[in-house]
Amino acid sequence: MKIRLPRLLIASALAICLLLPQIASADGQNSGILNGSDDYIVSIMEMIKERYRFEVTDSELLEGALKGIFGSMDPYTEYMTAAEEESFYESINGGYYGIGISMSKIGDHIKVTKVFESSPAERAGVYAGDIIVSIGGVNTADMAVKDAVELIRGQKGSRVVLGILRGDLRKQEDIELLTGEVSMRLVKHDISDGKGYIKIASFGGAAVDEFIDALKQMEDNGIRDIVLDLRDNSGGYVEAAVAIASKLVPRGLVTRLEFKEGYKENIKYESPLDEVKYKLSVLVNRNTASASEILAGAIQDTGVGRLVGEKTFGKARVQYIVPILTPEAYKKYSDELGVKIVDASKLLWEYGINPAEEEILGSSKITMGVYTTPHGRMIDKVGLKPDVEVSRDLPGSGIDTDSIENLTVTWKPGLNDEGGDIYYAEQILKLLGYDIDEPDSLLDKKTYAAVGEFQKLKGGGPYGFGRLDFTTQKWLNEELNRLRLENDKQYARAVELLKN
The missing domain is CATH 2.30.42.10 (PDZ domain)
Incomplete structure (x- = not known):
C-alpha cells in the first residue's frame, strides 16, 4: 500500500513551530567520528544481542539508536515512530x-x-x-x-x-x-457589547478557515475591536500563523525564517493586506509559544495591537518533519539509484518515487531554522514582553471563566433534565454566589431553586421559576461576560485598552 502523496508532501514541506515536552539534550561535538561508523554501530547492536539477558529485536535497537541521536540536540528535535507521529499531528490539528x-x-x-x-x-x-x-x-x-x-x-x-x-x-x-x-474546533469566537473575542487554541490545519469564519462574523456585525486570545497556545504550522497574521497586519514582513547556510534559502513571509480593519488587544501568557509568538510578534511590531498579560515562552526554533526509510528500503534505493538516501521525501522530490508505507520506519522532527519578528527581533529563550503586564489569578471558587461555554439557547431544561448547558449554568450560578452543589449536568432540586432565585432577582421567569428558559439563559450569558471581566483581569484590561 502506497503512502498517500499529500501526507508525504505535508511531512516533508510544512514547517512546524510547536512547544512540546522537553527531551534531555547532550553537548559536545566530534569531528570525523562518522567515518566507518556503519560497522561500529552494527557491532554495538550485535554485542547487545549477544549479551543482553532478555529478547530485543533489531528494530527496537535501531529505533532506540535513532531516538538517542535525534534526542541529543535541542529539546524540540526527536525521532518519532509512526504511532508517535500520528499523535503529534493530532495534537496540532485538533482531530x-x-x-x-x-x-x-x-x-x-x-x-x-x-x-x-x-x-x-x-x-x-x-x-x-x-x-x-x-x-x-x-x-x-x-x-x-x-x-x-x-x-x-x-x-x-x-x-x-x-x-x-x-x-x-x-x-x-x-x-x-x-x-x-x-x-475539535481550533478557533472559537464571541461578540458582546460591541466588541469581538477570538481564541485560537492551535495553529493546526483547520485554524485558518475557522479564523476566517470568525472574522466574517465580526464583519457581519460591524465589529472592529477584537480581543485575540493566544494564551496557552503552544503553536502549530508556521504557514497557518502567517496566513492569520496576513488578515490582521499591514502589507510587509510578517516573519523571516533563517536556515543553515548552504542547505536551504531563507524565507520571508509577507502580508499582502492594504487596509487594516481591526484594533486588537492580544492576550498572552507564559504558555504562548512558537507559532503563537510569530503572530503576536508581528502584531506588536506593526503596531496594530497591544500584547496584554505575561511574558511569552520564547521559542523561535522551527522544525520540519522528515520521513525516514527503513534499512531495507535504504539499501534498495541505494542499489537502484546509486545514491545514499535516508530521507524518504528526497526520493519524492528528486526522483519522483513515492515509497511504500512499509518502507517508512518513522519520522524525525528536526530543528532546521529559526525565525525573527518583522523588526528583526530574535526571541528564542527570551520571549515577547507584553505592552501591558497583567498577572492572572483564579477566583476563590477555583472555577475558570475561560472554561465555561455560553449557554446554547436551543432548549429549555426543566427539573431533572440533563445536559451540558445545565453544567455551565451551575458554574455561572456558583460564581454568582448561589447555594448549589458541585456543578454537574443534572438540574436537581437545589439547582432548580437557585435558578428560581436568580430569575426573581432579574424580574421573573416566563415559564415559571426554576426552568432554564431562553430568557434566563440569555441573562446567564450576560452574567458570564460580566464575570469574565471581573475575574479575568487580563481579559478585562484587554477590553479596557480597546475603549481608549
Missing part, C-alpha cells in the same frame, strides 16, 4: 480517535469537563460534569487522567463502557460508546 471529552481529576475519580460537538460521547449521552467512576469495569479511584485517556481510547473503533455518576451520587449509569474520529 483524533477517541470519544471526544476533556477530563480532570476531582477527588478520587475523573470528571468530564467538556464534551465536544458531534462526538461519540455527545451522541451516547455523556455530559460535562459527569463523574467517571469506572472505565471498562476498571475503577478510576486513584487513576491519573493520562491513564484514563489511554484506557478509554483503546483501538480505533473499539467499544468502551463508562460508569457514570450524575446528580444523585448513589446511582451509577453505564454508558457504552464506540470510539471514532473526533474533530
Whole structure:
C-alpha cells in the first residue's frame, strides 16, 4: 500500500513551530567520528544481542539508536515512530480517535469537563460534569487522567463502557460508546457589547478557515475591536500563523525564517493586506509559544495591537518533519539509484518515487531554522514582553471563566433534565454566589431553586421559576461576560485598552 502523496508532501514541506515536552539534550561535538561508523554501530547492536539477558529485536535497537541521536540536540528535535507521529499531528490539528471529552481529576475519580460537538460521547449521552467512576469495569479511584485517556481510547473503533455518576451520587449509569474520529474546533469566537473575542487554541490545519469564519462574523456585525486570545497556545504550522497574521497586519514582513547556510534559502513571509480593519488587544501568557509568538510578534511590531498579560515562552526554533526509510528500503534505493538516501521525501522530490508505507520506519522532527519578528527581533529563550503586564489569578471558587461555554439557547431544561448547558449554568450560578452543589449536568432540586432565585432577582421567569428558559439563559450569558471581566483581569484590561 502506497503512502498517500499529500501526507508525504505535508511531512516533508510544512514547517512546524510547536512547544512540546522537553527531551534531555547532550553537548559536545566530534569531528570525523562518522567515518566507518556503519560497522561500529552494527557491532554495538550485535554485542547487545549477544549479551543482553532478555529478547530485543533489531528494530527496537535501531529505533532506540535513532531516538538517542535525534534526542541529543535541542529539546524540540526527536525521532518519532509512526504511532508517535500520528499523535503529534493530532495534537496540532485538533482531530483524533477517541470519544471526544476533556477530563480532570476531582477527588478520587475523573470528571468530564467538556464534551465536544458531534462526538461519540455527545451522541451516547455523556455530559460535562459527569463523574467517571469506572472505565471498562476498571475503577478510576486513584487513576491519573493520562491513564484514563489511554484506557478509554483503546483501538480505533473499539467499544468502551463508562460508569457514570450524575446528580444523585448513589446511582451509577453505564454508558457504552464506540470510539471514532473526533474533530475539535481550533478557533472559537464571541461578540458582546460591541466588541469581538477570538481564541485560537492551535495553529493546526483547520485554524485558518475557522479564523476566517470568525472574522466574517465580526464583519457581519460591524465589529472592529477584537480581543485575540493566544494564551496557552503552544503553536502549530508556521504557514497557518502567517496566513492569520496576513488578515490582521499591514502589507510587509510578517516573519523571516533563517536556515543553515548552504542547505536551504531563507524565507520571508509577507502580508499582502492594504487596509487594516481591526484594533486588537492580544492576550498572552507564559504558555504562548512558537507559532503563537510569530503572530503576536508581528502584531506588536506593526503596531496594530497591544500584547496584554505575561511574558511569552520564547521559542523561535522551527522544525520540519522528515520521513525516514527503513534499512531495507535504504539499501534498495541505494542499489537502484546509486545514491545514499535516508530521507524518504528526497526520493519524492528528486526522483519522483513515492515509497511504500512499509518502507517508512518513522519520522524525525528536526530543528532546521529559526525565525525573527518583522523588526528583526530574535526571541528564542527570551520571549515577547507584553505592552501591558497583567498577572492572572483564579477566583476563590477555583472555577475558570475561560472554561465555561455560553449557554446554547436551543432548549429549555426543566427539573431533572440533563445536559451540558445545565453544567455551565451551575458554574455561572456558583460564581454568582448561589447555594448549589458541585456543578454537574443534572438540574436537581437545589439547582432548580437557585435558578428560581436568580430569575426573581432579574424580574421573573416566563415559564415559571426554576426552568432554564431562553430568557434566563440569555441573562446567564450576560452574567458570564460580566464575570469574565471581573475575574479575568487580563481579559478585562484587554477590553479596557480597546475603549481608549
